[in-house]
Amino acid sequence: MVIVTVIAPAPPLVIDLDGTLLRTDLLLETGVEFIRHQPLGLLKLMGWLIKGKAALKEGLALATDVDVSVLPYDPSVIELITVERAKGRTVILATASHVSLAERVAEHLQLFDQVLASDGQTNLSSHRKRDLLVKHYGEQGFDYAGNSRDDIAVWGSARHAFVVNPDLGVEGRARAQGNVVQVIRNNFGGARDWMKALRMHQWMKNALIFVPLLAAHQLSNSLLLLQGVLAFLLFGLCASSVYLLNDLLDLADDRHHRSKCRRPFAAGRISIKAGLIVFPILLVASFSGAILWLPWEFASVLAAYYALTAAYSLYLKRLMAIDVIALAMLYTVRIIAGAAAFELPLTFWILAFSMFMFLSLALVKRYSELKEARRKGHTEKTRGRGYYPADLEMISSLGASSGYLAVMVLALYIHDQADTGLYAHPQFIWLACPLLLFWITRLWMVTHRGHMHDDPVVFAIKDRVSLIVGALFGLVFWVAA
Structure with a gap:
């Protein structure tokens, strides 16, 4: 059987x-x-x-x-x-x-x-x-x-x-x-993922808050320095809140991007629920501190920054030309916020220089995105943006021109005796012009060759040549003063 x-x-x-x-x-x-x-x-x-x-x-x-x-x-x-x-x-x-x-x-x-x-x-x-x-x-x-x-x-x-x-x-x-x-159990949602989501490295941009203090030669004023540090931290909290909101709204586009797909929310390393909880907490903390401890003008500028960023995330980023102008304004707002925190006047030269310089950096960002799209053989409009790969040459022309205009503003500033009277040897500021020309030219050449990071600020922080040029730039103004 x-x-x-x-x-x-x-x-x-x-x-x-x-x-x-x-x-x-x-x-x-x-x-x-x-x-x-x-x-x-x-x-x-x-x-x-x-x-x-x-x-x-x-x-x-x-x-x-x-x-x-x-x-x-x-x-x-x-x-x-x-x-x-x-x-x-x-x-x-x-x-x-x-x-x-x-x-x-x-x-x-x-x-x-x-x-x-x-x-x-x-x-x-x-x-x-x-x-x-x-x-x-x-x-x-x-x-x-x-x-x-x-x-x-x-x-x-x-x-x-x-x-x-x-x-x-x-x-x-x-x-x-x-x-x-x-x-x-997968290892995600830890401190490293949150640091990346909050863009802690982007807090370097908030150092622009100290530009009005530098321009007024008030770095030795300990009270203003303390206000500046507080403004830096509060602006950082607000910016991180914005970055979280932006990443939540950009999930679909980020997942189609070669590098942004690795962002914590896009990759699912941090939950959407956590982001929806944390971003308003950071926002409330930022504005509460601004209202309690700094001049009301600073809180007003912070509100303008948040409104412009929200408009950019929801709509403006998809509009040709308006998107890069909005990005340049977001950099410049940091300088305005600094002036508000220190209660110092803003000069025409600072505002003009920052708008042209940061417009150039915003166009670098767009150029690098389009460069990658062209490399992949795409011809249609880039996802979530108002540009085509065919716009590459025009964007590089506009970006380099904007950077060189920033150098022109710096050169004209040297001849303004009302402002350069703060310097003992203003003629030394001329040395800053070739340094800036070199850096802008190199920045665009690196971008043209396809070696630019998605964010030029991150590139500048990690790039040894950029750090050396920045140190020499600061040295020139120190000697002039």
Whole structure:
């Protein structure tokens, strides 16, 4: 007699989407995308929310166009699915996200045998998801991979639990149920990611706040120096708040960019939820400090900076020419903020020099983006911008000209006896002109050769030649004084 052993097939593996397969949340993704394209659509959002979370998800999913091909998928979960499918196992995608998004994800990955998701009437989360899975596969008839508190109820009815990058306190509650077989934990969302998201290196730009103090030869005034340090910190908090908001609004564009796709929010290393919590906290802290400890004019300039940045992020960045002028103004506003903090007058020369110089740097930024687009063979308008790769030569001409105009302003400044009277030897300032000419010429040559960082300020901070030129530039003014 032949005894045949029948091995029962393994129960289905059910995978959650938001926070598990994806390092992001599609409800927040679609919400941010909606606000970006319809910033005045708050009433429509409220109308969907009044009808319930399921209606909100459906409204956002149908009103936005999320490119699922560039979403931040978790490679560890993809590997888990691939291994289990190779064993002949059925894999189910079960998510509280809207069915239209879930089906697009499944179609893109080609890893799922079935999709269970929310629709306009049912929000498929927590006990609703559990009940549906139990109805299909029975109690303990499936394995489940999830990450959030909503998944605890589902794990309770699963045979095996896979815990993926769990929210705070979730792992302990999942283990208490006694069926956790694997915890997948990736190292992200730490201090390094936050430093990058807050753009701490960009705080160097806020040193422009001290320009009016330098121009007035008041660096020895300890009280003004203290005010300057405080203004520097508060402006930094405001700028970091802006960077967070900008990255949240730019998720779609960043994920299509060769280097910006590695930004913490675009890569899913920091959650959208965390960004939405932190950016208003930084903003409130910045304005509270400005109102309490510095002249009211500084708070006014800070408000103007934030308004201009918000307008740039939402709209102006997509307009040809206006975008680079807005960027130049954002640099110049820092100098104006410094004058407001120190209660010092601004000169025509400082404002004229800064506008031309920073317009040149803004055009460097655009040139490097278009250079990369042309290298890839693109001919259409660049994503999220108002330029074509064919505009490359015109942008380089405008950018170099603007930089040289800044040198002209500096040369004319030397002949203004009303201002140069502050210097003991103003003739030495002439040496600053060839230094600046050299630096601008080299900057544009490096950009033309395709070696420029996406941000020329970051390039200048890391570039040894730029640092030497900067030191010599400062030395020239010190000798002249």
